Amino acid sequence: MNITVFNGSPRINGNTDIILQEVLKALDEKIHTVNVFRLNNMNIKPCQDCGGCDDTGQCVIEDDMDIIYKAIREADRVVLASPIFFSALSAQTKIMIDRCQSLWCEKYLLKKQIPPGRFGRKGLILLVGGMKKDTGIKCGEESGRAFFRSIGIPTHETLGFTGVDKKGAILEHPTALRDVYDATRRLINDE
Numbered sequence: 438m439n440i441t442v443f444n445g446s447p448r449i450n451g452n453t454d455i456i457l458q459e460v461l462k463a464l465d466e467k468i469h470t471v472n473v474f475r476l477n478n479m480n481i482k483p484c485q486d487c488g489g490c491d492d493t494g495q496c497v498i499e500d501d502m503d504i505i506y507k508a509i510r511e512a513d514r515v516v517l518a519s520p521i522f523f524s525a526l527s528a529q530t531k532i533m534i535d536r537c538q539s540l541w542c543e544k545y546l547l548k549k550q551i552p553p554g555r556f557g558r559k560g561l562i563l564l565v566g567g568m569k570k571d572t573g574i575k576c577g578e579e580s581g582r583a584f585f586r587s588i589g590i591p592t593h594e595t596l597g598f599t600g601v602d603k604k605g606a607i608l609e610h611p612t613a614l615r616d617v618y619d620a621t622r623r624l625i626n627d628e
């Protein structure tokens with residue numbers, strides 16, 4: 438399978454990085470092709486709402502999204518991982534998602550679907566927030582859901598971890614690493 442992983446955290450060795458290590462552990466890279474995108478390091482301009490994709494489903498901006506569009510089209514599985522910033526996905530994550538408006542146009546205006554391939558297409562959303570309240574997790578999950586549906590991913594699972602703030606605090610969570618590992622195994626095994 439082709440597996441595309443988005444890391445929306447700017448913090449190196451932070452909580453999102455740590456749970457994504459569990460994702461990679463659960464994926465056998467000898468069997469699967471895994472592409473991890475650290476969005477913070479990429480050159481991605483925000484959507485300009487120019488309408489340039491309305492009739493074509495193709496974004497007119499040329500930047501690192503070109504590689505991401507290709508990875509999204511070829512993916513059998515997509516993992517979207519983000520910290521919660523101000524009750525939402527990180528800006529790094531959201532900028533990438535907004536640029537998928539072109540794929541939204543392709544699906545909903547041009548009525549074209551990304552072909553599901555022999556494994557179908559499924560997603561996993563992983564969210565980490567410092568606060569105990571899950572408001573940000575709920576908001577992030579809604580954006581992630583809209584993203585997945587727009588890129589032709591009809592089903593996904595979401596894991597949200599609250600009260601995880603300091604760098605590395607996820608290591609003290611009683612179940613997080615195991616939960617992420619198990620969810621990743623389900624992502625690739627439940628076809």
Ligand SMILES: Cc1cc2nc3c(=O)[nH]c(=O)nc-3n(C[C@H](O)[C@H](O)[C@H](O)COP(=O)(O)O)c2cc1C
Pocket residue numbers: 446447448450451452453454519520521522523524525565566567568569573600601602603604605
């Ligand atoms: C700019 C900023 C805004 C944040 N806003 C929230 C928030 O609204 N809700 C929340 O639960 N945590 C919030 N946090 C805390 C982060 O979600 C938390 O530290 C998380 O563990 C960071 O994940 P990372 O280590 O993968 O970057 C915020 C952190 C930053 C830097």
